[in-house]
Amino acid sequence: MEALAVRLSGLDPYVDGAMRIVAFYDTLMRRRVDLPALARASAGLAECVAGIRVHCTGQVIRVSPDGRQASAPSAPASTTVPITLDAEEIGTVWLERPDLPNALDDVLLDRLAIAAAAVAERYGPALTTMADPALVELAISSDSDEAARARALRLLGFAADLPVRVAAVRSQLPLDQVGGLVCPARLVKAAALADVGVILATAIDSARFPAGVRAGIGAVDSPDRSWRQARTALRFTTPHQTVVSYDDLGALALLAEIPQDASRDNADVAAIAALARTAGPEDLETLDAYCATGSLRQAADLLHLHHSSVARRLEQITRTLGIELTDPTGLTRARLALTAWRLLND
Template sequence: MKGLLLRLSAVDSSAEAAVRVIAYFDELVAHRATLPDLVRAAASLAECGAGLRYGDRPPLRYGPRGTPAGDTAEVPAGAVSAELGGEVAGKVWLERADGAGPLDDLVLERFAIAARLLGPAEPRPATPHLADPALVELVLGEQAADEDRARALVLLGLDSTRPIRVVAVGAGDGRDPGAPAVALVARGGSPSSARVAVVGGVAAVLLQPREGPDSVVTALRAALASRAREHALPGTVRIGVGDAADGLDARSSWLQARLAERFAVPEAEPLVVHRDLGALTLLADIPAERLRTQPDVRALDALPGAGDLETLEAFCRTGSLRQAAVTLHRHHSSVATRLAHVEDVLGWSLDDPAGRFRARFALLARRLAETA
């Protein structure tokens, strides 16, 4: 910052000095000066001690020669000061022994502006709107009249004329699904457009992002990957995404999201999009008890090995022994050995397309029976 140093006493006229002061601080901002450099430069310009208190951070003080002048919690007596203003708490000041100089007000004004611009950005994590469950139930319920749904959408801060997409988040082991739903949506990048409430033991997330409904799945997948890398999302979470629908028809998206959530597999396939299921949704029309007692489903329940189902699921989902091994973080030979054991118990050949289809179908039926 040495090339930017200026002293007011070296400028001839007050008009020229005012212009030079403004340009001086503008140059400091343009060069992205640090806060210590800014205070040091202000002290050199004013030819007196200068200080800055920025938020909760320790105050900075420098003398006119650029040397630290020690810390102080308060503005020294006799100093002239100015608030930082905006949304930043703090002050800047000039320590003159003989009262304020003719341009001190301008120096303080530009000093404060520069401090606001150069100060560290305070993180402000946006938080999804935790909605009134009664209003969300009214929007998603079966019996409400259109005028009541429209009123509820308005009270939730949503637009009944724009498409809406509903996400269902379920959590096993008796966990509250609201917390992971809020965390996931906050990481997804559009928390201001989200309304979250727990309905019937499942978190309902109403989304109306500015980018449009097609952005929901991409954002959620990115957020889910980010949370997984940080091991911050419980392994029991299941997420279903309904199709986009008119605001007054949000219930249809909710029902689709609930159905998709039933197909999700925690840790393996935690997010399922309804439109990607296609004809598989017909499985949901079969009563859960009938699915539960189907011989192939019962055969899966009887598998003796603790990791047999997980290995079979990974193989059927990826269609490759090596890809299943990567997914499971195991050597492919150990996965092959376990799959051979599963084949012996079930009596199905997983090398045969019909056998793989049978296993995949039975896994889906078992999952739907568990989540009914």
């Protein structure tokens, strides 16, 4: 193989340069350098500013050819290559060449990206969002002892002095994509457990969950308790309220503790169940919108219907349920019954 490389390099200067770059980074990887050292070596080799960004932590390293941290504002990248680990993009490397890209820039950045991925995997936990499901389950299980839970969290990358919040997610989108959106600048880990996705992070921005995703968010507490709370909050999600925080449920969370037989035997819940069996889906959608807003006109806006159409539907629903929806007490009964029925069918 070495003889072939020598023969090729004699025939083509590009191949000679590429082989020298490969050997250069092989040497760096054998020396187990860190990311700043990789950036310094790359800037010196490229004779321009070289940069490395790690998405998970937000760490950005920019080094000038003289080996010092680049102080000037970032110039537009002349060449960029993603850092991938376990088929997931965890960062980016780039060159800020003031003139046209060099013919060997792509080779240099490819090797830099490979080296950066190896460094990320070697030092501390992998910086990918997706985590080992066994570790995640150990971290959130109520059956785990505190020592095992602390070890699992440490292996996942969470510091012992930082709180961990857990979200339970149902999504057609990849979990790593969802995790990156709701926690873009801090450590976040995700795994699929049975039928529910799990996201662990020190902070979760509920407003950043993408459309089509349902999520329940636990309180900042021990991970096992936060997980139970997240699962409970997920059960309270609806088509009109796709993200629910356990902290916002208050006394409503008690509905999840009611025995199922007691809920089924309740007359209001039974009436909702009968409506679901006999009426069209638009009636349940109308009831849900009205219960969510408490206003005829707001419900009409939510449903994109004229308020008179919604009024006619609500009159029919009122007769079917035997609950006066325009009365505050009746509206409360309908809200509780609809929620209890949903919990039964979760």
